[in-house]
Amino acid sequence: MPQPSLMTSDLTIRFGGHVAVNQVTCAFHPGETTVIVGPNGAGKTTYFNLISGQLPATSGTVHLGDTDITSMSPSSRARHGIGRAFQLTNLFPQLSVLENIRLAVQARSGAGWGLFRPAHKLTQLKQSAEKYLAAAQLEDKAYMPASALPHGGQRKLEVALLMAMEPKIYMFDEPTAGMSLDQAPAVLDLIAQIKADPDKTVLLVEHKMDVVRALADRIIVLHNGELLADGAPAEVMASQIVRDVYLGSATEETA
Known part of the structure; x- marks a missing residue:
């Protein structure tokens, strides 16, 4: 063991x-x-x-x-x-599905919130986010506000956020x-x-x-x-x- x-x-x-x-x-x-x-x-x-x-x-x-x-x-x-999902979904409701995942990837990478980040870094973050978006089968909802997802879609997105944090x-x-x-x-x-x-x-x-x-x-x-x-x-x-x-x-x- x-x-x-x-x-x-x-x-x-x-x-x-x-x-x-x-x-x-x-x-x-x-x-x-x-x-x-x-x-x-x-x-x-x-x-x-x-x-x-x-x-x-x-x-x-x-x-x-x-x-x-x-x-x-x-x-x-x-x-x-430690990655935790709760009984109630915990999302950024007004941001798009893709942006929710990108923020999780960004937090894990330690990239911070700088306004003058090189463009290629943003591209890398987006590509990484798209990987988790695909894993959750939410590609067709990428630019939809998270709040517009049905309950089941929001739960999938929350799991994708956890996966993006790679706990x-x-x-x-x-x-x-x-x-x-x-x-x-x-x-x-x-x-x-x-x-x-x-x-x-x-x-x-x-x-x-x-x-x-x-x-x-x-x-x-x-x-x-x-x-x-x-x-x-x-x-x-x-x-x-x-x-x-x-x-x-x-x-x-x-x-």
Whole structure:
């Protein structure tokens, strides 16, 4: 097993007397897609927020490779290789689809915002952006304002933005939330492209069992903020305690 690309050790957060995430220790590895499941209020999104820096931990640590990132801001974590997509899309709505991606490429390249950048640099940025535009199958929407895209198109664009940032860790919080059955496969295909890269680590929070089955190499189950189960999908899904706590009710909800 290679060295973990990401690890949380005894990660905990308290809100007053409520412990939302309780001493969760978990290691994630390159080339592995881990889906985090659990009932509502289990602590899944809070755990994501602790990893990406939206919330400060009460105790415990987060390591990216050998680097302790526990005290880093979300922007610093992003620069170190944490890429996060949220339940709600996070785009520049009045800019074109292509410009959204170009800005992500520009940020990753460290090109900054200078007004007197050489023309060939702009061309390189545009060409790189067009590569991610093609990967998301949004070429025909390149000059459309991002706000004019349907919901499914906006989710695809958000994944393309993450790809353009080329993070080490990809984090998706319910990537198909609010999408129709015919829209979801396009986003799942993009995540499958990322998953195929042996150098990338993918984490998903997801409720839909068909998505879990399609993408998971590994499932971890949170319940009341604690790590209840961790293992191969078939092993975790066969666990009676997991069925009792989560999978049975989820199957009923998605049936």
